[in-house]
Amino acid sequence: MRRQIQPTATRIAGGGRRSFAPGKSMLPRLVFTSSRVMISRWIVYAGWLFAFLCHAVSAAPVKYSFDSWTTDNGLPSNSIWALRQTRNGYLWMTTSSGLVRFDGVRLTVFDKSNSPGITGSRFSALHEDRAGNLWAGTEDGGLLRYHNGVFTNWTTKNGLPGNRVERIDEDEAGAIWVYTDQGIAVWRGEKMMKVEPTPGTTRTEVERLN
Numbered sequence: 001m002r003r004q005i006q007p008t009a010t011r012i013a014g015g016g017r018r019s020f021a022p023g024k025s026m027l028p029r030l031v032f033t034s035s036r037v038m039i040s041r042w043i044v045y046a047g048w049l050f051a052f053l054c055h056a057v058s059a060a061p062v063k064y065s066f067d068s069w070t071t072d073n074g075l076p077s078n079s080i081w082a083l084r085q086t087r088n089g090y091l092w093m094t095t096s097s098g099l100v101r102f103d104g105v106r107l108t109v110f111d112k113s114n115s116p117g118i119t120g121s122r123f124s125a126l127h128e129d130r131a132g133n134l135w136a137g138t139e140d141g142g143l144l145r146y147h148n149g150v151f152t153n154w155t156t157k158n159g160l161p162g163n164r165v166e167r168i169d170e171d172e173a174g175a176i177w178v179y180t181d182q183g184i185a186v187w188r189g190e191k192m193m194k195v196e197p198t199p200g201t202t203r204t205e206v207e208r209l210n
Helices: 027-059 203-209
Strands: 008-011 017-020 080-085 091-095 098-102 107-110 123-128 134-138 143-147 150-154 165-170 176-180 183-187 192-195
Touching: 080 123, 091 134, 123 165, 134 165, 134 176
Parallel strands: none
Antiparallel strands: 008 017, 080 091, 091 098, 091 123, 098 107, 123 134, 134 143, 143 150, 165 176, 176 183, 183 192
C-alpha cells in the first residue's frame, strides 16, 4: 500500500505561509534572489566609483594661463601707474600716454586726441565713487570725471589748486578729495572747492582726516 505524501507548509518572511510539495525544487527562487543581491552590489560599487572619480576631478590642480599686453598689442605705454576694475566689469588703467579701458577682449585708449574733455594724456590716479563715476588724475591736465560716457575736466582755471593730481579719495559722506602738488580740493554738492588748511595744520594732517 502506497503512502500518500501530503503537502507541507513553511513560514516565510512577513508572517505568511506558503505550501510546497516535497521534492519540488526551490532553485528558481534561489537564483532570482542571488541575482537581486548581485545587482545591489553592483549599484553600491558603481556609487563608490562615481564618488571616487568626483573627488579625483575636484582635487586635480587648476591650470592658469597668463596673457600680456604691451605697446606691441594695444597699450599706448608700457608704464601703468594705477589699475582699477569698476562695478560694470571694465578694467581701467592709467598710463603716461592715455587712459585705457579693457573689456576682457579689447583695449580702448582715451586721450586728448580722441576724447573731448581730456586736456592731458599723462594719467596718474584712479578712483570709482559710490555712484559709479570714474575719477582720473593727470600729471599736467588736472582732474577728470567719466560719467555716462562723457569726460568733465577740472584744472586751476575752475577750482583745482594745481594741475598735477597725485591722489583721489572719497569720504563717508561721498565727497571727493583731490590731492595735487599745489594743495587739496574737495568736490561736494556738484562744486569743486579749494581746501584752506587752518593755521598750524600741515597737509599730512589734513590727509589723515580724510
